[in-house]
Amino acid sequence: MKGADILLKGLLDQGVRVLFGYPGAATLPIYDRMDDYPIRHILVRHEQAAAHMADGYARASGEVGVCLATSGPGATNLVTGIATAYLDSSPIVAITGQVERRFIGTDAFQEVDIVGITIPITKHNQHILTAAEITPALKTAFLLAKSGRPGPVLLDIPKDVMLEEAEYDPDVDVTLEGYNPIIAGHGGQIKKAATLLASAKNPVIVAGGGVIRSGATDQLIELAELLGAPVMTTLMGKSAVPQSFKYHLGMIGMHGAKVAVDTLKSADVIFAVGARFGDRAVLSYEKFTDLAKFIQIDIDPAEIEKTVKVDIPIVGDAKNVLTELIKRLKEDGSVTERKKKKPVRNLETYDSDNGMSIPAIVEILSEMGGDFIVATDVGRHQIWAAKYYNSPGLDRGGFITSGGLGTMGFGFPASMGAKMARPEKKVVLITGDGSFMMNIQELATSSHYNIPVVVIIMNDHHLGMIRQVQDIFYDGKYMECEFPPNVEFVDVARGMGLDGVKVTDIKDVRGAIEKGLESDSTFVIDCIIESQENIPYQSYDN
Amino acid sequence: MQKIISILVEDKPGVLMRIAGLFFRRGFNIEALSVGSTEIPGKSRFTITVDGDEAVLEQVRKQVQKLLNVHRTAEHDHKNSQLREYALIKINFSKKIKTEVLHLVEFFGGRVIDIYDDVAIIEIAEEESRIDMLFERLEPYEIIESLRTGKVSMFRGKRSINPQR
Numbered sequence: 001m002k003g004a005d006i007l008l009k010g011l012l013d014q015g016v017r018v019l020f021g022y023p024g025a026a027t028l029p030i031y032d033r034m035d036d037y038p039i040r041h042i043l044v045r046h047e048q049a050a051a052h053m054a055d056g057y058a059r060a061s062g063e064v065g066v067c068l069a070t071s072g073p074g075a076t077n078l079v080t081g082i083a084t085a086y087l088d089s090s091p092i093v094a095i096t097g098q099v100e101r102r103f104i105g106t107d108a109f110q111e112v113d114i115v116g117i118t119i120p121i122t123k124h125n126q127h128i129l130t131a132a133e134i135t136p137a138l139k140t141a142f143l144l145a146k147s148g149r150p151g152p153v154l155l156d157i158p159k160d161v162m163l164e165e166a167e168y169d170p171d172v173d174v175t176l177e178g179y180n181p182i183i184a185g186h187g188g189q190i191k192k193a194a195t196l197l198a199s200a201k202n203p204v205i206v207a208g209g210g211v212i213r214s215g216a217t218d219q220l221i222e223l224a225e226l227l228g229a230p231v232m233t234t235l236m237g238k239s240a241v242p243q244s245f246k247y248h249l250g251m252i253g254m255h256g257a258k259v260a261v262d263t264l265k266s267a268d269v270i271f272a273v274g275a276r277f278g279d280r281a282v283l284s285y286e287k288f289t290d291l292a293k294f295i296q297i298d299i300d301p302a303e304i305e306k307t308v309k310v311d312i313p314i315v316g317d318a319k320n321v322l323t324e325l326i327k328r329l330k331e332d333g334s335v336t337e338r339k340k341k342k343p344v345r346n347l348e349t350y351d352s353d354n355g356m357s358i359p360a361i362v363e364i365l366s367e368m369g370g371d372f373i374v375a376t377d378v379g380r381h382q383i384w385a386a387k388y389y390n391s392p393g394l395d396r397g398g399f400i401t402s403g404g405l406g407t408m409g410f411g412f413p414a415s416m417g418a419k420m421a422r423p424e425k426k427v428v429l430i431t432g433d434g435s436f437m438m439n440i441q442e443l444a445t446s447s448h449y450n451i452p453v454v455v456i457i458m459n460d461h462h463l464g465m466i467r468q469v470q471d472i473f474y475d476g477k478y479m480e481c482e483f484p485p486n487v488e489f490v491d492v493a494r495g496m497g498l499d500g501v502k503v504t505d506i507k508d509v510r511g512a513i514e515k516g517l518e519s520d521s522t523f524v525i526d527c528i529i530e531s532q533e534n535i536p537y538q539s540y541d542n
Numbered sequence: 543m544q545k546i547i548s549i550l551v552e553d554k555p556g557v558l559m560r561i562a563g564l565f566f567r568r569g570f571n572i573e574a575l576s577v578g579s580t581e582i583p584g585k586s587r588f589t590i591t592v593d594g595d596e597a598v599l600e601q602v603r604k605q606v607q608k609l610l611n612v613h614r615t616a617e618h619d620h621k622n623s624q625l626r627e628y629a630l631i632k633i634n635f636s637k638k639i640k641t642e643v644l645h646l647v648e649f650f651g652g653r654v655i656d657i658y659d660d661v662a663i664i665e666i667a668e669e670e671s672r673i674d675m676l677f678e679r680l681e682p683y684e685i686i687e688s689l690r691t692g693k694v695s696m697f698r699g700k701r702s703i704n705p706q707r
Contacts, residue, residue: 302604
């Protein structure tokens, strides 16, 4: 069997049914064999979008998303998407073509050392040198991508290896000696955590993306109820707990909810579950560290105490550790006798002035209360969406955003990937005019394959977040943050076989979204924003 | 603070780049690095000497441990390990001074391994401080060329980096 067949058969055996890719000379042997396998290929219009689509697919389904690019520029175009997945622990496998083995190292046409380039942004990567290596490499890649702390894995395959003959052995054993993710938490540490939580006066729980990855929502809710502890999330943990949960206080961090940050300030124990204490979430490491005693659960030992001194570190899978912890707390009994505080429920809402503002539009979307997946791009709209999008229908993993890398252009392709993964769900993208423009070409892909997404563009003709930062930290000197109003997004959509509507009055927003949700294809709502309202910053100062 | 870290790895291309990249990303200058094969087939051992903040170094060690090709990491110090370095020193060995040089070399535990055209090559495998001292004492005799391998180290007693032991 040829290397290309081994690869495609291997992908099929891993459960892969869709590939996001773009062909090139170095990957043509794969494309040549593709129609013999029941794998759907989505021909993107830019490889970066293929990586984001695979990422969106992975986030929405919990399965591994796969993208495929040719050597050289095709491979480097994946880099931003791979880095995005890396920072947010999203399981993707990227396959890149490489020049023939005899040309490697000669600066041949479209040769690039993509393995070298992606070492710092992959969980692992591998240059495959023979067709016989493909199966073990592929099995290893999938195992690594989805187990432990998930993340991207890249496999680089020279063109002639795709044509080389080898045996296909699906049962080939891959034992990874140096890889043993710790799933169960240490009993002694869990016991210490239980004791500390039981004696805490004001414990709070901070839920991060790890809760979603491990499927620990039920355990988190049970623990919060047991302790009577408020739950707040990081940006990545936004849909870790239902928005309607009585102890849920919203998001912490630089642009978080005031009530969440105030509650953190009065806590005596901060219990982080699957949250890595990223700089945007903790505002200031010095002040944050002084707040309380810390307990941290993370599946990645390197995340424990990376930034903040932790009193009780627990390495393990959130769901396992929480289950054990709850058991112990119940057995102990002291926590159930403690007087629990009433849940504080003043989730932030926007004081609407009826004008066309981003938060007002996000509130309208929330009120519509649909059971849909919401994705965002990066910028002011992202933060407003994270703060105010508060639909009871927002289920676990139903909020998809580029948290760690903050990748503009992520939202639209990721939405399409999410729609491919969960076709039964409506997918709504909240984006900005700057972000949407960064992968606008994918309207053609959406139109080609009919992958419907409701695109809400918060069009303020600005790089809104940059404008805000210049406003506050650069004395209002606005440099290169304004776009002339020279793009008619609805016309662009129409030019790519889709439809949309431009909205200039807040009264028309709901109708436009309803129309988008009813549409069978991607529908672009170009909301012309009037206000340049700044998002408030939070601080630990009193 | 100086740390000596041993890393047991799969002997595969690119492993050095992966490890060095993690130190580089955190702004550490690797003071010394040596790599070689071990008693385990297919496995090599790195010894890295690095100077830096302890908490950040611990973080780097954890990140290194995450690499798929890395099987074990361990930290050495004077108490738990024998720390050695190897040096080659090419030195003027003319008749006038050769007795003095020879005397010094023997005193510090080195030996002459080559003599050619009134020039000798000296080798020494010793603790870093003793090699430092030898260099200091040989300085007046015209060192022509020298190299040092950086530290290698091994735990005292039964403790081993080999996970099978």
